[in-house]
Every structure is written in C-alpha cells, then in structure tokens.
Amino acid sequence: MKFDCSILLLCALLGALPAAAAEKPAKSIAPVAQGSLAFEPEDASAPVVEVFEKQTARHVLRVRNTGATPIEIRRVDPAPPPGQATFEPRRLAPGETGRLVLEKPIGESRGLQTVRFHVLSDDPVQPSLPVSFPVFVQSAYSPETAEVNFGYVGQAANATQSVIVESFETDRLSLESTLEKPDWLSLRAEPVEGHPQQLRLVTSLTAQTPLGEVARRVVLKTNVAAQPELVLSVRAHVHGQITATPPVLSFGAVEEGASVHRTIELRTVDASPLEVATLDFNAEAIELKSAACGEGCVRLDAHLLTQRRRAVGNEVIGVSFKDRGERVRIPYSALIVKPGTPIRSLGTLDANTDIKIDETLEKKP
Numbered sequence: 001m002k003f004d005c006s007i008l009l010l011c012a013l014l015g016a017l018p019a020a021a022a023e024k025p026a027k028s029i030a031p032v033a034q035g036s037l038a039f040e041p042e043d044a045s046a047p048v049v050e051v052f053e054k055q056t057a058r059h060v061l062r063v064r065n066t067g068a069t070p071i072e073i074r075r076v077d078p079a080p081p082p083g084q085a086t087f088e089p090r091r092l093a094p095g096e097t098g099r100l101v102l103e104k105p106i107g108e109s110r111g112l113q114t115v116r117f118h119v120l121s122d123d124p125v126q127p128s129l130p131v132s133f134p135v136f137v138q139s140a141y142s143p144e145t146a147e148v149n150f151g152y153v154g155q156a157a158n159a160t161q162s163v164i165v166e167s168f169e170t171d172r173l174s175l176e177s178t179l180e181k182p183d184w185l186s187l188r189a190e191p192v193e194g195h196p197q198q199l200r201l202v203t204s205l206t207a208q209t210p211l212g213e214v215a216r217r218v219v220l221k222t223n224v225a226a227q228p229e230l231v232l233s234v235r236a237h238v239h240g241q242i243t244a245t246p247p248v249l250s251f252g253a254v255e256e257g258a259s260v261h262r263t264i265e266l267r268t269v270d271a272s273p274l275e276v277a278t279l280d281f282n283a284e285a286i287e288l289k290s291a292a293c294g295e296g297c298v299r300l301d302a303h304l305l306t307q308r309r310r311a312v313g314n315e316v317i318g319v320s321f322k323d324r325g326e327r328v329r330i331p332y333s334a335l336i337v338k339p340g341t342p343i344r345s346l347g348t349l350d351a352n353t354d355i356k357i358d359e360t361l362e363k364k365p
C-alpha cells in the first residue's frame with residue numbers, strides 16, 4: 001500500500017525559487033599573514049584535502065617568521081578537539097621557515113567542511129592565531145547513503161527489499177561481518193553477476209518488527225580498506241491487524257483561520273468488528289471525532305485548529321480499541337501561515353516512486 005503526502009512550496013516575499021549549488025573552493029589559496037607568523041600550504045596544487053568517511057584529514061603548512069625577533073611556537077590546539085599537530089622547529093628565527101602538520105579525525109558527515117586549529121606562540125603582536133583548511137569528505141560507496149524503505153507494510157507480511165551498493169576502492173566487494181543491526185531485521189549479501197565491485201543487500205522484516213514508524217541503521221564491515229564501515233538506513237511503517245488510510249496525515253500549508261478537515265479510515269485486515277475505545281491527541285492542535293463506516297471500519301474526522309500561525313509537527317493521534325491489544329499511532333503535521341501567503345502544490349511523493357512534478361515553476365524576472 002502506498003501513502004502519498006503533498007510537497008508544498010511557500011513563496012512569501014520571494015519571487016523565485018533559489019537554486020542551491022555546492023561548489024568546492026577555488027583552486028588556489030593565498031597565504032594568510034597575521035602577526036609575525038605567515039602560513040601557506042606546502043602543496044598549493046591541492047588546496048582541498050579529500051578523505052573518506054572516518055579517515056584522518058592531514059594538511060601541511062609552511063610557517064614563516066616575518067618579524068624582526070625570534071618566535072617560539074608553544075602549542076597548537078584543535079578547535080574543537082580531537083586533533084593533533086606537530087611542528088618543527090619550535091623556535092623560528094627572523095625570516096626562518098618551519099613546518100606545521102595538522103591532523104584531524106573526520107566523522108560520517110559528508111561534504112565540504114572547515115578544520116580549525118589555534119597556534120599559540122610568544123609573538124608579541126598576536127600570540128593566539130587561528131589556522132584552518134578545507135576538507136571534502138566523501139563516501140567510498142555508491143550510493144553514498146544506502147537505504148531501503150519498506151513503506152506501509154503488514155507486520156506478518158515478511159516484506160523484503162534490496163539495494164545494490166558499489167565501491168571502486170576494491171577489485172571485488174565483499175561483506176566481512178555485521179557490526180550493528182536490529183534483531184527484527186534479517187540481512188544477507190549476494191554478489192551481482194558480472195559486477196564484482198557490487199553487492200546486493202537483501203533485507204527482510206520479521207514478525208517481531210515493532211508496529212508504527214521505525215527507522216534504524218545497519219552497520220556492515222566490508223573489505224574496503226579506505227572505509228570499511230558501510231551504513232545502511234532502514235525505514236518502514238508497520239501495521240498489525242488494523243490499517244490506517246492514510247497512515248500519515250498531512251494538512252499541508254493552510255491559512256490562519258481557515259477551516260480544514262481530513263479523514264482517516266481504520267480497517268481490520270480480516271473485516272472483524274472494530275470499535276474505538278479511546279482517542280489520544282493534542283486538543284490544542286486538532287479536534288477529532290470517530291464514527292463507524294461499515295464492517296470492521298472506523299472513520300476519524302480531524303479538524304485542524306488554525307487560530308494562530310505556527311508549525312504543527314511531531315504530533316501523533318493515538319487510537320485504542322475495545323477488546324484489542326493493538327494500538328494505532330497516526331503522525332500528523334501542518335503549517336499555518338499568514339492569510340494571503342501564496343501556496344503552490346508541486347506534486348506528490350510516495351514510498352515507491354520518485355517525486356512526480358505536476359507543474360513547472362517559472363522564475364519571475
């Protein structure tokens with residue numbers, strides 16, 4: 001079963017949708033001179049340090065004393081830790097050039113980052129001097145963020161999803177061990193015929209998968225020396241004997257003071273009788289009523305309270321039933337905006353397809 005949610009674009013005071021662009025720094029870095037110490041990269045041809053996730057970024061600087069008196073470098077501290085630095089010589093005569101090696105462990109955050117250190121010396125002009133260098137963190141795997149999304153699925157369905165991962169950092173990709181995995185998920189790795197640098201990761205949900213929205217990560221160890229840990233994200237919205245349509249409720253963007261209603265149908269998978277015992281919800285955000293809608297069916301009518309502008313998020317409707325141990329949780333969200341704010345719906349996004357654009361945006365001149 002798919003579930004759809006609207007993707008809304010709010011254009012208030014802005015006439016066009018800005019384009020986001022990620023660019024690497026320029027291919028040259030000018031020497032930075034502050035106080036009597038001047039720093040410049042030892043290798044100016046590689047201004048950006050490129051590393052894989054969880055590697056250590058290493059950058060070497062030449063340090064020159066431009067002053068008229070000797071300067072002693074007392075220590076170099078990472079800002080913030082961890083990190084380490086080595087420098088020689090410790091004492092620089094006027095006009096002398098030394099060497100500063102900076103090393104910083106990098107985590108899992110990918111993209112362009114700036115690594116910072118502080119150089120502490122007896123320079124009378126500036127005894128504390130910041131130095132930095134850019135680091136571009138990339139993944140040794142493709143896709144960089146491997147994910148399986150089961151969508152809205154029954155707990156007893158034994159649902160299976162797979163994803164193919166690839167690495168060009170080894171001649172033949174192989175799985176060595178599983179470092180982290182939830183007990184309710186089974187996983188196996190299969191070779192991809194004709195593609196030795198690829199693996200097919202096959203995941204299955206067991207009957208012990210918890211109900212509701214689940215999001216966990218799996219950490220695998222591979223034979224890729226540069227980045228042995230491969231992280232796989234797993235998402236699912238699991239139902240038991242009672243289904244909700246839709247399983248996630250989005251009111252979208254609505255104007256302050258508008259009257260907005262949404263309905264949810266709760267049904268038993270075997271059409272057995274269904275009766276609501278209690279409804280648990282935030283009475284300051286919505287009003288909620290329930291009514292029977294046939295054999296094994298209950299319809300909820302949700303009225304969004306729009307008296308003031310705000311974002312409604314991280315809210316859940318909890319439903320308990322008579323003579324049933326199962327409880328259904330329905331997340332909901334909304335954005336209440338100023339009257340007159342332009343609101344355009346661009347399309348829909350569901351669990352099994354990419355974004356489907358219904359309209360084309362045109363930039364205003």
